[in-house]
Amino acid sequence: MSVDGKAVAAIDARGLTKRFGEVQAVAGVDFTVDAGEVFGFLGPNGAGKTTTINMLIGLARLDAGTIRIAGIDCSKNPKAAQHLIGVIPDDSNLYPELTGFENLCFCGALYGMTKAARETRARELLERFGLAEAAPRKFAGYSRGMKRKLTIAAGIMHSPSILFLDEPTTGIDVASARQIRQLIAQLNTGGTTIFLTTHYIEEAERLCRRIAFIVNGRLVRTDRVETLMEQVHGQHIVVFTLEGAGPRLATKVATAFPDLAVEPHAGGRLQVASTATVRVSPLLRFFEEQGVEVMEARKVQPSLEDVFIRVTGIETTVMQREKERKPMGAGV
Amino acid sequence: MTAWIAFGNILRKDMWSYYLKPPNISWGLVMPLAWAAMFFIKTGRGLDSVMMMLPGLVAFSVLFGTTSLLAVTVTFEKKGRSFERLLLAPISLEVLMLAKTSGAILFGVINAFIPLVMAAFLIDLTGINWGILLPAMALIAISSTFLGLFIAVSVSEVFEAQTFSNFFRFPMIFLCGLFFPVAQLPVWLRPLSYALPLTYGSDMLHASINGSGQLPILLNISMLLLFCAALFVMSLYNIRRKWIV
Numbered sequence: 001m002s003v004d005g006k007a008v009a010a011i012d013a014r015g016l017t018k019r020f021g022e023v024q025a026v027a028g029v030d031f032t033v034d035a036g037e038v039f040g041f042l043g044p045n046g047a048g049k050t051t052t053i054n055m056l057i058g059l060a061r062l063d064a065g066t067i068r069i070a071g072i073d074c075s076k077n078p079k080a081a082q083h084l085i086g087v088i089p090d091d092s093n094l095y096p097e098l099t100g101f102e103n104l105c106f107c108g109a110l111y112g113m114t115k116a117a118r119e120t121r122a123r124e125l126l127e128r129f130g131l132a133e134a135a136p137r138k139f140a141g142y143s144r145g146m147k148r149k150l151t152i153a154a155g156i157m158h159s160p161s162i163l164f165l166d167e168p169t170t171g172i173d174v175a176s177a178r179q180i181r182q183l184i185a186q187l188n189t190g191g192t193t194i195f196l197t198t199h200y201i202e203e204a205e206r207l208c209r210r211i212a213f214i215v216n217g218r219l220v221r222t223d224r225v226e227t228l229m230e231q232v233h234g235q236h237i238v239v240f241t242l243e244g245a246g247p248r249l250a251t252k253v254a255t256a257f258p259d260l261a262v263e264p265h266a267g268g269r270l271q272v273a274s275t276a277t278v279r280v281s282p283l284l285r286f287f288e289e290q291g292v293e294v295m296e297a298r299k300v301q302p303s304l305e306d307v308f309i310r311v312t313g314i315e316t317t318v319m320q321r322e323k324e325r326k327p328m329g330a331g332v
Numbered sequence: 333m334t335a336w337i338a339f340g341n342i343l344r345k346d347m348w349s350y351y352l353k354p355p356n357i358s359w360g361l362v363m364p365l366a367w368a369a370m371f372f373i374k375t376g377r378g379l380d381s382v383m384m385m386l387p388g389l390v391a392f393s394v395l396f397g398t399t400s401l402l403a404v405t406v407t408f409e410k411k412g413r414s415f416e417r418l419l420l421a422p423i424s425l426e427v428l429m430l431a432k433t434s435g436a437i438l439f440g441v442i443n444a445f446i447p448l449v450m451a452a453f454l455i456d457l458t459g460i461n462w463g464i465l466l467p468a469m470a471l472i473a474i475s476s477t478f479l480g481l482f483i484a485v486s487v488s489e490v491f492e493a494q495t496f497s498n499f500f501r502f503p504m505i506f507l508c509g510l511f512f513p514v515a516q517l518p519v520w521l522r523p524l525s526y527a528l529p530l531t532y533g534s535d536m537l538h539a540s541i542n543g544s545g546q547l548p549i550l551l552n553i554s555m556l557l558l559f560c561a562a563l564f565v566m567s568l569y570n571i572r573r574k575w576i577v
Contacts, residue, residue, distance in 0.1 A: 058419070058576070059416060059419060082422040083422035085420075093413040093417065095349065095414055096412075107417065109341035111422060112334025112337045
């Protein structure tokens with residue numbers, strides 16, 4: 001992406017600040033998204049992800065800070081760069097009374113596409129998303145996965161150079177989620193810059209080049225995925241699924257085995273990690289002495305999830321459950 | 333070019349999705365018929381009274397046709413978040429809101445013709461001053477639509493918009509001089525009458541249909557344009573303040 005021959009960042013956010021009454025939703029957030037990269041924006045509910053996106057796309061005013069999209073200053077005039085961006089919200093917010101085809105054509109028209117151009121593009125996208133047969137059906141009658149796919153198609157109708165994706169795979173079936181992830185990768189290969197928020201850490205790990213973690217309205221870490229992963233490189237992790245474990249079991253294990261990093265997880269799981277191989281037999285004996293039954297012991301590869309937990313102190317499973325329980329469209 | 337394509341398509345979508353639906357069309361037909369029937373039954377008067385009744389029916393049709401539907405095209409879409417798509421389009425808020433309201437304005441003007449067409453079967457309409465009537469219908473439709481827009485963007489639920497609309501519509505019908513001249517109202521109510529856009533529209537309708545207008549036409553037109561501008565600007569201000577938080 002260049003302006004007057006000079007390379008510019010796709011998104012440059014400096015000191016973004018937003019307050020809703022007593023709540024400081026976003027506090028001095030700085031980041032840059034390079035042209036052509038997939039940038040992950042991760043955090044728990046209420047961390048400030050949606051507010052940040054809303055400020056970037058022009059649906060929320062900034063209390064302080066500056067935003068440049070492809071070098072265009074959008075801080076005072078959010079409309080200035082809206083022709084360059086596509087937005088795929090976490091909610092499938094198309095028009096229920098229109099058919100799939102009509103919805104796409106209407107979205108193309110909002111960006112000034114001619115009738116012939118939008119009809120050709122709509123047919124192409126419906127085909128690509130496997131929705132060609134459903135094209136003449138009203139959006140209201142679509143399944144959740146189909147709605148999600150059409151919402152994504154609507155977001156890329158005008159071939160934006162920067163795409164904001166808010167929780168693209170939340171609440172849809174595995175096959176549809178996989179198809180959407182493939183599409184994100186394809187779009188990026190085609191040169192589209194992608195700003196992605198997701199609760200699925202493995203999705204971010206698979207798709208993103210760089211990731212920012214936001215907690216309580218502040219960025220706690222922004223880095224390349226490989227750099228983040230270095231933190232857990234060489235770690236040996238075993239996850240035990242236990243029955244009858246008391247609330248203080250993790251502390252007891254940590255005291256008894258000071259060389260191990262112990263983290264309790266939801267669902268009666270206990271994660272132990274070490275830079276050396278985790279010896280399971282002493283742990284099994286210890287659990288037995290504590291009257292705890294071991295249902296399963298599984299060696300896992302360290303992942304970005306471990307980095308996330310380490311950086312934010314928040315369990316990803318809790319975060320995912322929160323999101324899936326949350327009513328559509330809610331968010332800070 | 334982008335703005336025109338977007339404008340045309342928003343208008344077309346709203347017309348097909350909301351306005352040209354059987355319930356709305358039947359509402360546009362039933363409303364003036366019901367009022368006319370009520371008037372005849374109540375007064376027992378003959379067809380000679382149609383000319384006196386016509387301004388009221390025209391105003392009534394336009395006012396109810398326009399203000400009701402903005403609650404759907406704007407408040408409902410805002411609640412369902414599809415309005416965000418429009419806010420994200422690379423067109424100005426002014427163009428967007430003109431597109432969203434132009435359907436209601438057109439619908440209002442079409443509604444205004446329904447009582448006229450009905451009346452044409454009963455009486456001779458050659459005495460009507462169309463040069464005043466047509467701008468009157470258009471200005472009443474625009475000001476009523478912008479009043480509907482102002483209400484729609486001031487609330488968050490569709491039912492609130494409907495309730496709030498009635499709060500304006502019914503007093504306005506009785507205070508605007510459609511059914512009895514403003515001069516016959518108690519002195520303390522008259523300032524309120526002159527603060528209503530429909531008072532000026534109603535005066536234009538009286539002047540064009542039965543020649544009984546009380547105010548200069550230019551004053552009526554100026555006041556209606558002023559109301560249109562004020563309501564539109566206030567609506568945009570509310571959208572920017574409340575919806576782009």
